[in-house]
Amino acid sequence: IADIKGGPDEGLDRLGHSLVVRGWVRTIRMQSSVTFIELNDGSCLSNMQCVVSSDAEGYDQVEAGCISTGASIVVHGIIVGSPGSKQKVELKADKIVMVGESDSSFPIQKKRVSREFLRTKAHLRPRTNTFGAVARVRNALAYATHKFFQENGFVWVSSPIITASDCEGAGEQFCVTTLIPTSQEALDSSAGTIPTTDEGLIDWSQDFFGKPAFLTVSGQLNAETYATALSDVYTFGPTFRAENSNTSRHLAEFWMIEPELAFADLNDDMACATAYLQYVVRYILENCKEDMEFFNTWIEKGIINRLNDVAVKDFVQLTYTDAVNSLLKANKKFEFPVKWGFDLQSEHERYITEEVFSGCPVIIRDYPKEIKAFYMRQNDDGKTVAAMDLLVPRVGELIGGSQREERLEILEARLDELKLSKESYWWYLDLRRYGSVPHAGFGLGFERLVQFATGMDNIRDAMPFPRTPGSAEF
């Protein structure tokens, strides 16, 4: 359907051509002499209106009421001009083939259903306009991400999902457990289920073949090893956080994009983050026009103008100290205290992007070292580190990054100060022992980018199968 309707003439250039469309019925309207079927194949937002008259082969299925919302069908026909105002062309059917009937209990009927309800139907929600559009824009953002980094000479590196390190040091890791069947009988009798220790079938060891291991919270430390060999690299993969937060911006499983730049400082890092964000925003504005118009009308009014601004305007930059001062001056009561040395909460971040700088992305840099991770490069003031967070309206923190501490003695002293074991970071310290270079990078939460780019309020609606505390169905 996208192939026919996506062209400049919206299909008028194909009048008289024959066409076969395979898809799922959105609506069916029977009139005395003809039946109209709105068919969607997921390639774009638009449906193909199929006009079926009684002489079409397979019309008996229509008459028998077999073709209902949700059913999958194939329609063969000829593209003709449409007298309707909603589309330029329609498909005059000569043959209609039923593929899979849809039970009358199909939960997504035409009337608008809430997004909360659709989360309980995650297996069927991609059949709706909203979730189809989110999936296509998410795909376009992923494609544009690879395109941006590849065009700029970055090498894509896969970072491990199972790891012994806690990059962020926040202790928010899921533990990996090994299931070892005690015997072949135990394995056979388990029949795909997970037997418990009580059943005496499985030896649950609390570790990864005898060593502690976790699901990664970030691929950064691994990316640093490749950046100090191949120069600029990036990762793009799943990461996990065992934080028990039920907010509209947190997932237990999310995808992160983590570029790491060699021979680079914090300014290079901020320039890269800005260029990347502007590139992917421009990409979807140019390549996902129909879906973006849909978001602009139905999800967030004005999102296209807002993104157009993001694509061309400079981002605001200020230091953490200036950000705290502007919050202290704010004529607003915050729930969490504002004080130099305290982390900024999402209410503070939103105030800065939405009120102080009215809707523009803001980069805050030079945070107090106490509230940031061990690997960040210390500034000369002895109090702050070369860190940056990029904040956007509505979502808050989209990117977190820093210049990394490349000086061996200072990094070792910091590990000691934080009582972190130098032994377990031996390989990370080696990078500072053998040809250390200034380097910097950042992490961008992909679902937060999808939220920002589509206007979806809740991060659960930016991920096909969201994982939040207690929910791992589907």
Ligand code: 4AD
């Ligand atoms: O700020 P964070 O924790 O930074 C790091 O992990 C660094 N190691 C990144 C780096 O420098 N290579 O996370 C980076 C980003 C955040 O800005 C946010 O967009 C996203 O990851 N993020 C989450 N997204 C969804 N759900 C969560 N629970 C998230 N936690 C972080």
Ligand code: MG
């Ligand atoms: Mg962060």
